[in-house]
Amino acid sequence: xxxxxxxxxxxxxxxxxxxxxxxxxxxxxxxxxxxxxxxxxxxxxxxxxxxxxxxxxxxxxxxxxxxxxxxxxxxxxxxxxxxxxxxxxxxxxxxxxxxxxxxxxxxxxxxxxxxxxxxxxxxxxxxxxxxxxxxxxxxxxxxxxxxxxxxxxxxxxxxxxxxxxxxxxxxxxxxxxxxxxxxxxxxxxxxxxxxxxxxxxxxxxxxxxxxxxxxxxxxxxxxxxxxxxxxxxxxxxxxxxxxxxxxxxxxxxxx
Numbered sequence: 001x002x003x004x005x006x007x008x009x010x011x012x013x014x015x016x017x018x019x020x021x022x023x024x025x026x027x028x029x030x031x032x033x034x035x036x037x038x039x040x041x042x043x044x045x046x047x048x049x050x051x052x053x054x055x056x057x058x059x060x061x062x063x064x065x066x067x068x069x070x071x072x073x074x075x076x077x078x079x080x081x082x083x084x085x086x087x088x089x090x091x092x093x094x095x096x097x098x099x100x101x102x103x104x105x106x107x108x109x110x111x112x113x114x115x116x117x118x119x120x121x122x123x124x125x126x127x128x129x130x131x132x133x134x135x136x137x138x139x140x141x142x143x144x145x146x147x148x149x150x151x152x153x154x155x156x157x158x159x160x161x162x163x164x165x166x167x168x169x170x171x172x173x174x175x176x177x178x179x180x181x182x183x184x185x186x187x188x189x190x191x192x193x194x195x196x197x198x199x200x201x202x203x204x205x206x207x208x209x210x211x212x213x214x215x216x217x218x219x220x221x222x223x224x225x226x227x228x229x230x231x232x233x234x235x236x237x238x239x240x241x242x243x244x245x246x247x248x249x250x251x252x253x254x255x
Contacts, residue, residue, distance in 0.1 A: 026153060026154070026208060027168040027205065030171070031170070033166070033168060036082065036130045038082075038152055038169070039128075039131050039132035040132055040134035040212070041055055041152055041167060042054040043078040044075050044119075045078055045095055046074045048095075050084055052068035052209045053208050054077065054119065056133050057248075057252075058252060060123070061119065061120060061121070063117075063118060063212075063222065064210035065115050065117065065210040065222050065224055067112075067209060067224075068209050072100065072101035075098040075101070075119070077095060077098060077119070077121060078096075079131045080131040083167075085166075097121070098121060099122045101118065102120075104116050104247060112187070112225050112237070113192045113193070115239050116222060116241075118248065118251050134212065136242075136245065137219075137241060137242040138242065138245065139242060139245040139246060141220075142242060143216070144174065145174045146173040147173065148171050148173050149172060149173075149214055149215035150170070150171055150172075150213070150215075151169065151208070151212070151213055152208075153211045170202050172196040172197060172236070174195075175196055177190040180195040183235055184234070187237075188237065191243060192243050193239065194213075194238050194240045195235035196236045196238070200233040201231075203230075203236045204223050205230035205231075209223055210223060220238075221238030222238055222241065223236070223238055225237050
């Protein structure tokens, strides 16, 4: 009964998720990632087209941004592929269907304070050199300015450019909460968010929504939002994963 109630709650919460330009994503600057060097990285796709990033945290669970999961019934997850140029029918064939996605119960379409979701795969994946999980931080664990971290994604490398088929990555420094608050004001919540410095040249473009912020080989953040156009030199903002460890653990334990 508890499992059924949780699943129903997760389904109902999807109706509150905001529509966003998640497909208008990409990494500015940086370079193409070495094949299979980031085995946790996932492409969330709709009818064979990349929509958002995500990352594997258990062999049957993907962590991503809540605003990426509004139409979760249409989502498939592609793992183990740096290059997503394969023909659409082949991507659809190789993708793993999503059973359900559950956003945080406090998620709101008007704010990004709780922009986090777990997606349950219809089947567990086999872990190997090409497909593997990434470690999460402990509850309350923080990463300090000016630690340099990695962000990853597929998509546009400039606002009006063509989409990239290869996974790209770029190293960026953590920005202090004070500087983030100064720029984003009421939109930045230091309890549930963290951010990285952005000079308009190296960062994510309109989110690469759902992708991980990797610091010291752990996923500390989930790409959530940035300025529009994405070359505006505002800090990139992420969900602070360490704040949500109890919710993540509880949700996966019941499933």
